[in-house]
Amino acid sequence: MTKTPLQGLYAITPDAPLPLATLVDQVGAAITGGARVIQYRDKTHPPDERRRRAGALLARCRVAGVPLIVNDDLELAVELGADGVHLGRDDPDPNAARERLGEAAIIGVSCYDQLALAEAAAAAGASYVAFGSFFPSTTKPKAVRPDPGLLTEARRRVALPSVAIGGITPHNGGALIAAGADMLAVVTGVFAQADITAAARAYTNLFPKETH
Ligand SMILES: Cc1ncc(COP(=O)(O)OP(=O)(O)O)c(N)n1
Ligand SMILES: Cc1ncsc1CCOP(=O)(O)O
Numbered sequence: 001m002t003k004t005p006l007q008g009l010y011a012i013t014p015d016a017p018l019p020l021a022t023l024v025d026q027v028g029a030a031i032t033g034g035a036r037v038i039q040y041r042d043k044t045h046p047p048d049e050r051r052r053r054a055g056a057l058l059a060r061c062r063v064a065g066v067p068l069i070v071n072d073d074l075e076l077a078v079e080l081g082a083d084g085v086h087l088g089r090d091d092p093d094p095n096a097a098r099e100r101l102g103e104a105a106i107i108g109v110s111c112y113d114q115l116a117l118a119e120a121a122a123a124a125g126a127s128y129v130a131f132g133s134f135f136p137s138t139t140k141p142k143a144v145r146p147d148p149g150l151l152t153e154a155r156r157r158v159a160l161p162s163v164a165i166g167g168i169t170p171h172n173g174g175a176l177i178a179a180g181a182d183m184l185a186v187v188t189g190v191f192a193q194a195d196i197t198a199a200a201r202a203y204t205n206l207f208p209k210e211t212h
């Protein structure tokens, strides 16, 4: 896959027991609405089902030329040949992920409300750093709440794209982009909407025209 610029809507799959065909269709609708990166995030299903789901999503994303990132599970990302992995505080080090997935892989790291974690992630070979939750999130209600100014500080001090996450809507997302976010990562605002393509489009339109 050609290298995708890490800018725009980053759609994260809902952690719900949806039929696989529905999930694949929903991801297709998000891509039609302009999603630039998809993350498979699943805390529910057992390993075999996660493998089946991630494989089907990877095939869908490949058709569209959109990268698929696997949340948490480096070994699944390696096994499938996914485009990358997103690592949180309980996951392997970015160096280990880079070694397993290779130079071209997209390796994202959660930095919560801490610039120091972002600096460490950059030094360890990450591709992007993620901050949040910027707003209350029903997906992750107990997440820490940084100030959007953290994105401005990250732009000055960390030479990597920044992803903002958590309770982001088409109404509050523009302020995060203005503060320095390169990508908006969204679950509910995309996948819990009646028209997923229109919802994704509303986020896509927050970004400069040349990125969509
Ligand atoms: C793009 C992006 N940013 C942050 C997260 C959160 O990761 P983590 O803190 O490991 O929490 P879980 O998503 O695993 O519950 C993410 N997944 N993606
Ligand atoms: C995984 C994660 N990490 C911080 S907030 C969040 C959930 C984002 O989901 P939503 O877009 O539904 O608030």
Ligand SMILES: [Mg+2]
Pocket (backbone or CB within 6 Å): 071, 072, 086, 087, 088, 089, 091
């Ligand atoms: Mg995680």
